[in-house]
Every structure is written in structure tokens, then in C-alpha cells.
Amino acid sequence: MSRNNTLSQSSRTSMTGSYGRQLRLRNMLEEISTVEDDASNNLECMDQTSRVVKEAKNLRKEGNDDERVRHPGESYLDSRVLRAASDVTVRCAEAVSGNINIYDKHELARHIATNPDFWHFPFPLEIPVAAHVFGSFAPVAQRPTRVRRQVERQQAAQLKEPEKVDKLEKSEEGSQMVNRVNRFIVKTYKQRQQPLSYFHTVLDPDSFSKSVENIYHVSFLVRDGLISVTLDDEYGLPFITPLSATPEQVDLSDEKQFIVSIDMQRWQDLISAFDIRKPMMVLKNK
Amino acid sequence: MSQRRGNRSTNTEPDISELEEAIKECVHYIICREGSKIPIKRSEIIKHLNTTHETPTSQVNKVIIEANKILKRVYGYKLVQVDSKSGMQYILVLTEESESLPSSVTDAHHRKILVAALMHIFMSGAPVKEEEMWKFLEEAGLLEENDHAGRKLLTTTFTRQMYLQFTKEGEGDLARNIFQWGQRANEEVPKNFLLGKMAEAFGKTPDHWCEQFKEANEEREN
Numbered sequence: 154m155s156r157n158n159t160l161s162q163s164s165r166t167s168m169t170g171s172y173g174r175q176l177r178l179r180n181m182l183e184e185i186s187t188v189e190d191d192a193s194n195n196l197e198c199m200d201q202t203s204r205v206v207k208e209a210k211n212l213r214k215e216g217n218d219d220e221r222v223r224h225p226g227e228s229y230l231d232s233r234v235l236r237a238a239s240d241v242t243v244r245c246a247e248a249v250s251g252n253i254n255i256y257d258k259h260e261l262a263r264h265i266a267t268n269p270d271f272w273h274f275p276f277p278l279e280i281p282v283a284a285h286v287f288g289s290f291a292p293v294a295q296r297p298t299r300v301r302r303q304v305e306r307q308q309a310a311q312l313k314e315p316e317k318v319d320k321l322e323k324s325e326e327g328s329q330m331v332n333r334v335n336r337f338i339v340k341t342y343k344q345r346q347q348p349l350s351y352f353h354t355v356l357d358p359d360s361f362s363k364s365v366e367n368i369y370h371v372s373f374l375v376r377d378g379l380i381s382v383t384l385d386d387e388y389g390l391p392f393i394t395p396l397s398a399t400p401e402q403v404d405l406s407d408e409k410q411f412i413v414s415i416d417m418q419r420w421q422d423l424i425s426a427f428d429i430r431k432p433m434m435v436l437k438n439k
Numbered sequence: 440m441s442q443r444r445g446n447r448s449t450n451t452e453p454d455i456s457e458l459e460e461a462i463k464e465c466v467h468y469i470i471c472r473e474g475s476k477i478p479i480k481r482s483e484i485i486k487h488l489n490t491t492h493e494t495p496t497s498q499v500n501k502v503i504i505e506a507n508k509i510l511k512r513v514y515g516y517k518l519v520q521v522d523s524k525s526g527m528q529y530i531l532v533l534t535e536e537s538e539s540l541p542s543s544v545t546d547a548h549h550r551k552i553l554v555a556a557l558m559h560i561f562m563s564g565a566p567v568k569e570e571e572m573w574k575f576l577e578e579a580g581l582l583e584e585n586d587h588a589g590r591k592l593l594t595t596t597f598t599r600q601m602y603l604q605f606t607k608e609g610e611g612d613l614a615r616n617i618f619q620w621g622q623r624a625n626e627e628v629p630k631n632f633l634l635g636k637m638a639e640a641f642g643k644t645p646d647h648w649c650e651q652f653k654e655a656n657e658e659r660e661n
Contacts, residue, residue, distance in 0.1 A: 186613070190570060237613055247565045256562040256648060262578035264640050265555050269580070271640060272554045273547050276627040277536035280516055282474050282544050 171224035174212050178230035181205050185237045195245050202241050209234045334370040335379055337434055339395045348392035350427075351382055357432040358424045361417055367434060368413050382411070458502055461492040465506035469518070473531040474544070476600040476623070481527035521601060521622045530601060532626045552581045552589075553597055557624055561633055564650055566608070569616040593618070630655035 188201045209231060221228050265272050275281065341349055355367040371393070374380045382391050391411075423429075455462075468487050472479045484503065488494040494502060503518070510516040511534060518529045541547070559575050560567050567575075573590065576582035582589045594616075597603040601623035608617050620628075634645040634655050646652045 182612075189568065190574075233612075240609060240613055244565060256564070256651070258559060258563070258575055259578065260641070261558065261562065261637075262575055265551070265579035265581065268640070269551055272551050272558075272636075273541065274550075274554065274636075275539045275541050275545075277538070277629055277632050278533045279539070279627040280473060280514075280531055280533055281539040282476075282542045 171216065171220055171227050174216055175224070175227050175230055177212060178209065178227065178234055181209055181234050182230065182237060185234065185241060188241060189244070198241065199245050202238050202245075205234065206238050209238075328373075330366075331370045331373045334367070334434065335374050335395075338371075338374070338380060338393055341433075342393075342395050348383070348385075348394045351391035351393050352423055352427055353429060353433050354393055355434070356420065356424055356427070356429050357434075358429045359432065361420050363432070364420055365415060368415065372413070455501075455505065458494065458498060458505070461488050461494045461498070461502050462505045462509065464488065464491055465502050466509050469506060469510065469529070469531060470514070470516075476530075476602075478521050478523065478528035478530050478601060480523075480525070481529070519622075519626055530623050530626065532623075536629065536632075548581070549592060549596075552576060552592060553602055555579050555581055556593060556597070556603060556618065557620060557628060558633055558637070560618055560620055561630060561654075562637070562648070562651060564654070566617040566619045569605075569618065572618050597621070630658050 185202060185205050188198055188205075213231060216227065338349060338354065341354075351371075355364060355371055357363040357367065371380070371382075375382055378396060380393050380395050382393055384390065385392050465484060465488060468484065469479060472483070481499075481503075485496055485499045488499055488502060489496065507518045510518065510531070515534050515537075516531050517534050519532055521528050521530050541550075555576060556572060559572065572593070573582065573584075577584050593603060594605050598605045598621065601621040603624070604619040604621045606617060606619070607614055609615060630651070631645065634648065634651055637643075637651075638645045638647065641647075645655070
């Protein structure tokens with residue numbers, strides 16, 4: 154009965170909409186599948202089943218056809234409930250006829266538990282099993298149980314799992330590189346007392362990928378406002394100038410963005426155009 | 440029975456004498472094999488007779504019929520053909536009810552479980568769901584909770600012996616396994632006998648359970 158209450162309570166709570174109804178239909182389905190185990194007799198079983206069916210019917214009234222079209226799952230669950238209910242009914246009907254079955258399984262179980270030996274008997278038409286006909290009459294060879302060969306199994310190799318990627322460390326590595334590039338630029342700038350040619354700085358005549366990496370690192374420095382890349386008035390070429398100013402002081406309105414694109418062909422063209430023989434920026438890799 | 444020759448009737452007498460050894464062997468084989476209670480396949484009998492007495496397959500039917508006569512006359516047994524998917528199978532039962540002594544080779548505990556299961560199904564008047572059966576046997580103190588090896592006794596051993604039928608009913612989520620009486624139980628266990636046991640246990644008359652009483656009487660009349 155407590156189950157009964159919780160169910161009707163949950164249906165009274167303000168769970169509206171198709172989702173709420175589906176949830177309740179699921180509950181009903183759950184309930185109906187256990188009703189046979191929980192109910193102590195057929196009658197109670199039928200009562201509970203009919204209550205669930207009634208509940209499902211009411212639930213159906215709450216929604217309208219439009220909603221049901223949009224949420225076919227609801228109708229599906231509804232039909233499932235009905236199906237389960239009809240299954241229960243069929244089984245109940247099988248067990249019931251005009252007369253009431255007064256068999257009490259708990260009573261029988263208790264009797265068996267207390268008088269187990271009463272329930273040990275041969276069946277009237279069962280032939281007594283012939284264990285030894287004519288003394289030691291070898292029964293027809295039972296198939297010898299094949300002894301299973303113990304297979305020496307190799308100990309399973311230690312499970313390989315991908316190295317835990319420590320994102321933090323990785324990013325630190327990246328930022329370390331950026332820092333090194335920054336230090337290099339600042340140092341070189343101090344030594345020469347003039348802006349660095351952008352292309353000379355980033356291009357590595359021996360390695361395209363290294364050049365790309367350099368461009369990448371420099372772009373971070375620009376973004377962080379540590380350096381600026383400006384076009385030279387004289388040649389119209391980009392030059393790098395370190396910014397000593399703290400980022401707050403940078404006037405954001407003045408900021409312009411540019412896109413660097415590079416491919417193999419362009420890289421080679423630039424190297425020959427600027428006559429770059431060896432990389433200017435040599436960063437020691439740890 | 441695939442006798443193609445017309446001279447069959449004239450050959451009957453000498454055939455039998457020729458087959459006498461094979462018939463005896465067949466009787467032995469059936470009695471011994473019955474010990475396991477697992478139905479005897481016709482193909483197994485054929486194979487056995489082929490190897491021991493070189494009985495041609497075409498004669499095996501005749502041998503089995505004669506063996507059955509001996510089983511009946513000497514032992515009071517009869518072969519019953521049972522349903523199976525894989526060829527013809529037989530079980531052996533008594534021709535008439537009798538009170539035998541409990542067999543020394545049958546495990547007493549197993550027998551109690553079997554009796555309880557059959558009784559529960561019969562008294563329920565309907566197939567019993569798997570879970571309900573476990574609960575009942577647990578309550579009867581015969582099977583521990585979640586004793587999966589013990590459950591196998593019902594789902595496998597008794598099912599193979601055809602005391603029980605263990606089948607799936609329904610589809611999808613609603614599917615459940617149910618226990619019913621197997622063919623051997625129907626052959627060996629008269630329902631009014633079980634009802635008599637119930638009456639004895641609870642100090643009632645069999646007609647106390649009128650539904651079951653009716654069913655038992657119907658069975659006897661058939």
C-alpha cells in the first residue's frame with residue numbers, strides 16, 4: 154500500500170509536459186513488472202494492475218495529440234504499459250477459474266522447511282533406478298569427463314595506457330619557448346639598438362618547420378603585447394620592436410592585426426630574397 | 440518399419456530368434472541408460488546395437504518393439520516416446536503405480552527440491568516464473584539465496600531429465616523464464632498422488648483444493 158501512495162503522490166506533483174509523463178509511465182512499467190512478485194495473491198495482483206492501467210489512462214488525458222506527435226516515446230511507453238498489463242492479466246486468468254485457488258505457497262514452503270523428510274519420496278510410476286543389476290553390472294560407459302588441460306596462460310601484459318598528458322606541463326613548455334624567443338628578441342634589440350627584421354628573425358633557412366614554429370611563437374608575443382611588429386617606412390617591411398611598456402599602457406584602439414601565411418614556396422622565395430644563410434634566432438633546446 | 444519385402448510375415452519367426460541376443464542387449468542397454476533419467480535417443484540405441492551385435496539399422500525397430508515387450512513382462516516397465524527436436528527419444532516408466540523404496544542412488548536433497556518444485560507448479564495451477572520458484576525454494580529451506588549452482592539443478596538437470604520444462608515466455612523486456620511440468624513428470628507423477636501428499640501434510644481431504652482436485656480427477660479419467 155505504501156507503494157500505492159508514493160505513486161499517486163508522484164502523479165500529483167507538478168511534473169508536467171511529455172518528459173514528466175514519460176517518467177511516470179516508466180514508473181508504472183516498473184511497477185507492473187514486479188506486481189506479480191509483490192502481490193500475495195491473484196486478487197491483489199489484479200487490483201494493482203487495474204489501478205496502474207487506470208492511472209495510465211488518466212495520464213493520457215493530460216497530454217494532447219499534438220504533444221504526442223512530437224514525443225512518440227510517450228505513446229510507445231503507454232503501449233508498453235498496456236502490453237505488460239495485458240500479460241499480467243493473461244497469467245492471472247490462467248491461474249483463476251470459477252473457483253478460487255486457495256493454495257497458499259507460503260504455507261507449503263513452511264511445511265517443507267519444517268518437515269523436509271516428508272517431501273522425499275519416489276514417484277508412483279517412476280522406475281527404481283537400477284544401480285546394480287546383477288551385482289556389479291557395469292553401466293554403459295558414461296562418457297569419460299574429459300579432463301581439461303590446464304592451459305598455461307601467459308600473464309597478461311601490463312595494461313598499456315596512454316601516457317597521461319599533462320596539459321599544464323605542455324603549455325608551460327610552449328610558454329617557455331615563447332619566453333625564450335622574447336628574451337632573444339630583447340637581447341638582440343639591446344645589442345643592435347635597432348628593430349629586428351621580422352623575416353630575418355623568424356626564417357630558418359635549414360628548416361621550414363622551425364620557421365613556422367618561430368612565426369607561431371612570435372605571434373604569441375605580439376598578442377601578449379610584449380613586442381610589436383611594424384612596417385618600416387623606408388622598405389615597407391615588417392620589423393620587430395620589443396615593447397617595454399606594461400600591457401595596461403598599450404592603447405588597444407591603436408592595435409592592428411595581421412595574418413602571416415607561409416608555405417614551402419614562399420619560405421624558399423623569402424630566404425633567397427633576403428639572402429638568409431643561417432638562422433638568426435638560435436634557441437637552445439633543453 | 441520400412442519392410443519392403445512381401446515375405447515379411449513368413450520371415451518373422453526366424454528373424455526374432457536371430458535377433459534374440461540383440462533384443463537382450465537392447466533391454467540391458469535401456470535399463471542401464473535409464474539410470475541417468477536422461478531420455479534415451481533412438482540413434483544411441485541403433486549405434487549401440489550396431490557395434491555390439493552388428494544389428495542392421497533396418498532391424499532396430501523390431502528389436503526395440505520386442506525389447507519393450509520383455510521390459511513390460513519381466514520388469515513392468517514401458518518405453519514412452521517423448522517429444523524432442525533431435526530425433527526420437529524414449530523414457531522408461533512403470534506400467535502401473537507402485538510403492539517403490541526410495542532409490543539409493545538418488546540424492547535425497549535433490550529429490551526434495553524436485554518434489555517441492557513439481558508440487559509448487561501443480562498447486563499454483565499455472566506456470567511458475569523463475570524468480571518466484573527461487574523464492575519459494577528459498578522459503579522452503581531447500582535452496583540458498585543466489586545459489587546458482589543449485590539453480591542449475593532445476594534449469595539443467597531436471598530439465599534434461601524432462602521432469603521440468605524451463606522456457607522463455609514473452610519478448611524483450613517483458614520476457615521471463617517459466618517452469619512447467621516436463622513430460623517425465625506427467626508420466627511418472629499422478630496428480631492425485633501429489634494432492635494426497637498435500638492432504639496428508641495439512642490434515643485435509645484432497646477436495647479441499649477443489650481446483651487441483653478437479654484437475655487430478657480429469658487426469659485420472661483420461
